[in-house]
Amino acid sequence: MNFETQPQETYATLRIYHAELEPASMTGLFEVKPTKAWKMGEEITVENHGSSAIFEAKTGGWLLSSKHAIRSTDAMKHIEWMMDTLANHGNTISKLQKDGYTVDLVVAWFSNSWNTCPALTPELMTRVANLRIPLWFDVYLDQPMDLSLLD
Amino acid sequence: MHQIDELGEDRTLERATGPERVRATFRVYHPDLEPEKITELLEISPSVAWRCGDDAYGWRKRPGHKAPSGGWLLSSRTVIRGNNAITHIDWLLDQLIGKAGTIKELQDKGFMIDVVVGWHASSWNTTPALTPDIMRRLGKLSLPIWFDVYLFGSEEGELI
Numbered sequence: 001m002n003f004e005t006q007p008q009e010t011y012a013t014l015r016i017y018h019a020e021l022e023p024a025s026m027t028g029l030f031e032v033k034p035t036k037a038w039k040m041g042e043e044i045t046v047e048n049h050g051s052s053a054i055f056e057a058k059t060g061g062w063l064l065s066s067k068h069a070i071r072s073t074d075a076m077k078h079i080e081w082m083m084d085t086l087a088n089h090g091n092t093i094s095k096l097q098k099d100g101y102t103v104d105l106v107v108a109w110f111s112n113s114w115n116t117c118p119a120l121t122p123e124l125m126t127r128v129a130n131l132r133i134p135l136w137f138d139v140y141l142d143q144p145m146d147l148s149l150l151d
Numbered sequence: 152m153h154q155i156d157e158l159g160e161d162r163t164l165e166r167a168t169g170p171e172r173v174r175a176t177f178r179v180y181h182p183d184l185e186p187e188k189i190t191e192l193l194e195i196s197p198s199v200a201w202r203c204g205d206d207a208y209g210w211r212k213r214p215g216h217k218a219p220s221g222g223w224l225l226s227s228r229t230v231i232r233g234n235n236a237i238t239h240i241d242w243l244l245d246q247l248i249g250k251a252g253t254i255k256e257l258q259d260k261g262f263m264i265d266v267v268v269g270w271h272a273s274s275w276n277t278t279p280a281l282t283p284d285i286m287r288r289l290g291k292l293s294l295p296i297w298f299d300v301y302l303f304g305s306e307e308g309e310l311i
Binding site: 115116117118119120121122123125126128129130131132133134135136137138139141 | 278279280282283284289290291292297298299300301
């Protein structure tokens, strides 16, 4: 990669959603504590631009973020950490998807320029594809960085 | 995309991923690149190609600008209508079916090869997405991918 691809801040979040999601069951399946998890109908506090608001969750959620595990502005290091963490859980993810759970990987990308270049290597894409997880780049340009779900 | 969505709703890949304009470009660069040879190897006509040192090269064809390297580009920009990035990348990868060996040989010889998705949006926040199938296809072709994201119509220094 011979272009500047590093943002000011980046992290990857595995997101699992389902109306009947039980956070404790999900934690047991993945053998790792989530960064954030909730049941449908629970009240959730959302921080945004220094203020907070409480919402009733319309579905259950289980989120695992690289934000506090990886200190790097290289998005691929965050995705690699997530792939390492999920390495032995391909069957679990596949079963959850068959049962109607939404599973995806969001790469938050905060840059202070008008133009930015998130990138992926073929090797890393193959790892993500083998776990059958769709990947998003959630790109924020020239924005304050307190939009994080996971502060 | 807003946090409330992330917390409160199931979202599918179809939602909130559409830019104002998108295109995918397969790019080959090398100082010694000869466009006709790449065309012959890949059995595809490029959208645009040039030799190192050519004047008025590439898409812009600005007189007085000499190419620092040879280039061979195949773009979806004039072929695929619509702003679904996956459709543009799919079309590009369809053109390269059966060429994994050729691409690998060129990479081994030092040719820089990648796929760039130009993504132009008019919002503060935008969301390029990749499906597992697209990522697997890119992986099998040994192709790195970039999202070249532009907001509010700025195209200064556009890569493709």
